[in-house]
Amino acid sequence: MTVAIEKPEKTEAAEPVAPVKAARRISRPMVLGAILVVWLVLFAVLRGKQTLTLAAADLTDLHRWINDFNDSIGANRNSNPLFLYFFNEIRLVIDNLVTFIQHLISQPSGARPVPEIGWLGVVGIAGYVSWAVGNWRVALLAVAGFTFFGLQGLWQESMDTLSLTLSAVFVALLFAIPLGVCAGLSDRFNRIATPFLDFMQTMPTFVYLAPLTLFFLIGGASATIATVIYAAPPTIRITAHAIRNVSKTTVEAADSLGATRRQSLLKVLLPMSKRTVVMGVNQTIMAALAMVTIAALINAPGLGPVVLQSLQSLDVGTAFNAGLAIVVMAIVLDRVTTAAAAREEHARNAKHDFAKWRRPLLGAGAAVTAVLIYLSHTYLWAADFPGDGTVGSHIASAADSATNWAQDSLSGVTNAIRDVITNGLLNPFQTLVTDSPWWLVGAVLVALGVVLGGWKSGVTTAVCVGLLVGTGLWSDAMTTLASTLVATVLVMALGIVFGVWMGRSMMVDRLIRPTLDAAQVMPPFVYLVPFLALFGPTRFTAIVAAIVYGAPVAMKIIADGIRAVPETTVEAATSAGCNTWQIITKVQLPMSRSALTLATNQGLIYVLSMVVVGGLVGAGALGYDVVAGFSQGQLYGKGLAAGLAIVLLGVMFDRITQAAARRAGA
């Protein structure tokens, strides 16, 4: 590129010379503007040349090669020692874990027509455990939630889903927490792990579902492993983040007191980062539950198949009922884990009286639970949930009428919104990136990377651009890029508004949070049908779905960041005469910059993980390629390449935003 780019200073040393900093601040927007102008001029001249388009059914050599490779694995499966002694063993262990839990709570076990523990026992255990690790409030919630599954007429389905989720979360945490601690302690490990985590979170599950069933067969193991791959990264990332964020002075204090590395880890770092680690565990549980419907594509039992099957006949009500069960399960699990973390702190402050009572009460509770388990093991009324789920059919028909009402009365407005955003924002932007020659867009991206993030992120961008061209799906990638950026901008806008609001008021937080949890775990498939009715099969529908999924995580992280700003700082600002707006913009947002970065980062990754769902509702491009690859053998290679392209887009934007934030913060 011809644009002169000021060489960024890599010095992170404190207090660079003030005039230099000021000069850079002024010049950066100008450089960005210059890049944009040059781009537009060249676009006008070169429009439509070297755009690297590839028709929906066309393949490149790379795609064919992947197909052949995949076929050869399939053909040699039964003779390959790697399968016989490695994958089969893993499959056995995980399958046994899943079947064990299923026989316990969801599936007929042995000669019994019902599981070992019936509904009464499970509800009892849920209540008791929630009370023991949390408090009586979450115990009530757990009991109510689990009873609700039965009333919905979805007891067995819910228990199947619970079994799979518990197995997956268990396996995920087994790896994720130690890895997260490592990544928190060692910069090098963190650097190595990060691309893998990006890969696991952004590589669409559709791409590896079919190979997983080849490696681990159709069944519990494949479903669990697919879930683990997607659900483990949040815990690893957030654990690392938590360990890193323990204040340096505290660690230094421990060091100066002569604590060993091990001691400072166990006594200082882990306890101090507990609250945030639990947030990671929450995210893992949420992510695992978000996989319920996708795992159903490879015959995972439970609520997922109910959602998928009812969508074949566009039965929104039934799908919503099952989706609601997933949401309730998520909220119960989330609140219980959060209460478990908070309990430690409360216990310390609580009056001594209660502690004295706690042990006998725990014993009594255990006895009651044991009786309930025994009853549900022995008697039919306590084993099979009574009634025929009339509450469920009421919920279904209410959801149906709500959807119909929305479709009938809103579709004029929604079409107008769609057309404004599509024609005013999305189409021009998409035309610009898809109709420019590939090298021009590539150069612009690299230049942006350098200006915003420094030379290093420029190099990363260049590598990503090169690999994107290599996937053979450049044009599709650019179409997806356009939609993704539009969606991410909207996600961050919502994230900041709601995050700040929630961070400043505990009550707002408490009111909004259940909705956010619901949006995060309600399977997108449930709201796709109403969205389709409102917006038609378009790219905009995909963007809306991505916002519903991506915005909650951004809001939560930002709220957490705002809350972490020390009270004293805010008070100081207030007493200095700052008004609310000034406190937010000058104190709270700048001080939670690292939370904002994390939110952008996660928001983007969540949006990218919806690209495939977007492909199901008319977004086309990479999402469609992935879905097509999952559906048709000849397109498998192309689907995998599209998956890689999604990962590359994710890595590219992730590195640029992070580097930009670091520079802004330095």
Add this chain to the structure above:
Amino acid sequence: MARHWRAGAAGLAVLGLTLTACGGAKVGDSSSAGSGSSGKCGTFNLAVNPWVGYEADAAVVAYVAQHNLGCTVTKKNLKEEIAWQGFGTGEVDAVLENWGHADLVKKYITQQKTAVDAGPTGNKGIIGWYVPPWLAKAHPDILDYKNLNKYASKFKTSESGGKGQLLDGDPSYVTNDEALVKNLKLDFKVVYAGSETALIQAFRTAEKNKQWVIGYFYEPQWFMSEVPLKKVSLPAYKTGCDAEAAKVACDYPVYNLNKIVSAKFAKSGSPAYNLVKNFNWTNDDQNEVAKYIAQDKMTDDAAAKKWVEANKDKVDAWIK
């Protein structure tokens, strides 16, 4: 304190005993009734591909296998590709409604020899371009592809880049639409809705709000009984006119849908295999069961029961 504990435990024990005493039916009591007739059939792994017509096939076959033959039927919800893959690993015994899929036939029947053809289902699969009924009524000439260009501008949407929009659905379905648009010189752009759900919803909205939509669709399909879409005629199909994918300029052939079973299952001598082999019914039969499931919202089992009881003669022919 210990006294409290003991009192509590005693109270619980009493409570437990009382509950036990008035407990009611025990779990083991009724379990002997169901499992009497099974034996020679064993487990029958039936793949269920994700569309309602198939679900109807699977519902009826599973019902008959379970009630008339005493099989333990395990239904597995899988996409075609994965279901076929399951033939080799022994996890899938039968696929009941196969739409051509030349690539899978080549890979699993010809090359890996893990699957075999088990004959036609009797259903005729029709693929083509359809418009909502109101449109066919208001502009009858639209049903001929030659007039499509005349109306192209009416089919414009935010996705179709200035041309008319031709909506395609689930990528697993056989489609030549891009080639057709090009070779028939139509001023249309193929837009991929990406799923059957999206396609059906688009047609439903179009019929209700009198919108202009033309798209790929197929029969037998339950949605036809809700909104009877009208097929647009393309140049007639002649054998071999679709030999080269890029040069296709003719309508889709009529597919004789067939059943595929795993090679192992075909040799097993299981009565379930005979059932699958003999299973044969008409598009109307399938549509009827599909309607029970999709529109009357009956469970698979209830829908199958209703149909089987009304069609004893057909079922008897399958299991004789």
